[in-house]
């Protein structure tokens with residue numbers, strides 16, 4: 001329980017000041033304010049003529065959920081559709097659950113039963129499912145309340161979620177509330193055969209080192225998983241499982257999502273979900289260079305990325321930036337055109353399966369990570385490449 | 397309005413050394429900077445203060461030398477600074493760090509708390525949301541624009557994968573920011589003078605009334621088991637010749653992996 005002043009209602013009459021035995025109420029900007037000396041004794045509640053002093057629920061004492069059973073994945077949806085990260089989590093989760101000989105469950109909010117069935121076909125034994133419209137749009141507080149409530153009730157030993165904007169925003173709250181550890185952005189997960197603990201492997205210091213993280217004394221063991229590194233769960237049309245409806249009573253929120261705006265682009269720009277990325281750097285020389293890269297990306301069904309130098313020059317929006325202060329990506333194929341390969345760029349892309357670097361300067365560090373290195377002018381190579389692909393496709 | 401900005405001092409370079417015994421990073425000897433995202437957090441705090449009035453307090457948990465980062469923040473315009481430093485805080489994971497920060501923030505009281513999206517050493521992006529949870533206040537992540545702010549509410553744009561959301565929250569609230577939000581200012585001469593003279597508040601575990609079991613290594617649910625260097629990439633091939641030949645060779649390789 002905590003006592004606060006609703007500043008909308010407070011008239012600044014100072015009636016409450018003398019009612020407080022701890023001198024915890026002060027006037028700030030003409031309104032009452034309760035400071036850290038408050039003992040939540042409630043003496044002030046009835047004094048306020050405006051009803052502006054109220055009590056609110058405190059965060060629950062974080063409790064340790066010891067011993068648990070089962071592996072859970074948080075399956076996120078976007079626009080009602082299961083997001084691709086959820087299928088990757090099912091793949092990873094299935095392997096962990098099989099190693100531990102336990103069930104794999106998915107938690108799925110704000111969509112339809114049909115979509116929930118897809119999770120079963122791709123590996124879930126159970127789906128905790130809630131179709132309440134409050135979950136249609138991502139909002140941290142409702143998501144946190146429902147997921148932590150379910151974990152407290154059913155006590156899984158492992159909970160994994162996507163290291164996506166959604167997962168990385170609210171899963172930390174869940175972990176804090178449950179007084180358990182959370183490992184961010186894992187690229188590999190395994191069960192330690194001796195102890196049964198979850199081995200969580202993740203890059204640190206911008207990918208320069210890898211760390212294995214354990215959460216030995218708290219349950220559940222929680223991790224977010226980098227998109228596109230885990231193999232998707234196998235689809236079997238006849239797989240059976242159970243859908244467990246969950247109700248969303250007592251869900252409240254102090255934040256409100258007013259609107260979600262899609263920034264439309266001709267080609268997909270969700271860099272973390274595409275197979276092919278064509279990136280450009282300062283070597284493009286001017287913003288028009290990106291038109292060329294867009295054409296190549298369009299032909300290959302990929303997206304356009306950029307170095308910070310290109311973003312800072314104002315040639316392309318920040319959301320395309322790859323690297324330490326941009327996105328970390330690992331597509332199947334990454335083109336680096338006119339990018340020198342500064343360490344801050346490398347850490348965001350060096351785990352791509354295949355890297356093709358085109359750079360005039362044979363000494364450019366990008367060649368150290370390239371699978372195929374091309375020393376040359378990108379304005380000669382890229383148009384030729386586009387032309388050849390079109391010929392092959394018969395669209396020239 | 398009382399604004400608190402959480403900043404972290406991080407190593408500037410990619411040179412990393414590791415203590416083989418504890419598996420923790422050795423920070424000594426590596427030049428330090430303010431985490432780049434936190435510069436944007438600070439700028440956001442200063443802009444909010446300019447708009448609605450109030451004070452900006454910067455706070456960091458770290459070793460004594462993290463004081464330099466706080467002075468730099470004051471030179472940019474922060475009003476005061478708190479250094480949370482205590483042996484008992486050493487070895488904190490994000491859970492214990494957030495707990496410690498939240499206890500200090502509770503002591504100060506705040507209407508808005510601003511963090512960077514993530515710190516570039518650990519890249520966890522967890523301390524902001526976890527701190528909000530400990531404070532039992534809402535948070536909004538990845539702020540790229542503040543649309544409106546009053547004494548008791550805020551409306552912002554939150555950067556998402558396919559676009560952005562417009563989100564409203566009551567105050568107090570914790571925000572985490574991306575670099576698109578603003579361009580951090582440079583220190584002013586006046587600021588530099590203030591930074592030299594400023595009295596930095598130094599708090600230890602007793603000052604924040606921290607529960608021993610929730611602090612530092614002991615309070616951290618996660619443990620680093622080991623640290624290793626990733627395998628270097630292999631199979632590098634330079635494609636040489638005339639542009640036509642290079643592109644032909646490239647097409648052959650792309651065909652093998654069925655991209656063309």
Ligand SMILES: Cc1cc2nc3c(=O)[nH]c(=O)nc-3n(C[C@H](O)[C@H](O)[C@H](O)COP(=O)(O)OP(=O)(O)OC[C@H]3O[C@@H](n4cnc5c(N)ncnc54)[C@H](O)[C@@H]3O)c2cc1C
Pocket residue numbers: 280281282283284306307308309310321322323324325326327337338339340341342343344345348358359360361364376377378379432
């Ligand atoms: C704290 C911090 C965070 C950072 N975060 C990031 C980040 O997230 N992402 C990021 O990318 N950077 C980041 N940087 C910046 C990084 O250090 C580099 O400055 C940046 O990546 C350089 O971009 P670039 O390779 O496009 O430009 P440059 O380094 O200028 O390289 C341009 C390259 O293009 C080549 N070139 C020129 N013309 C042609 C041509 N016609 N054909 C072929 N090649 C050509 C040149 O040989 C050169 O190698 C960060 C820096 C700091 C300090």
Ligand SMILES: Nc1ncnc2c1ncn2[C@@H]1O[C@H](COP(=O)(O)O)[C@@H](O)[C@H]1O
Pocket residue numbers: 402403404431433434437455456457458490493497510511512513514515516518519520521522523524
């Ligand atoms: N030791 C710390 N002291 C103060 N703020 C911190 C500390 N660690 C993290 N933060 C804040 O939390 C944000 C996210 O950090 P992280 O979760 O470590 O990626 C940073 O940008 C800072 O604003």
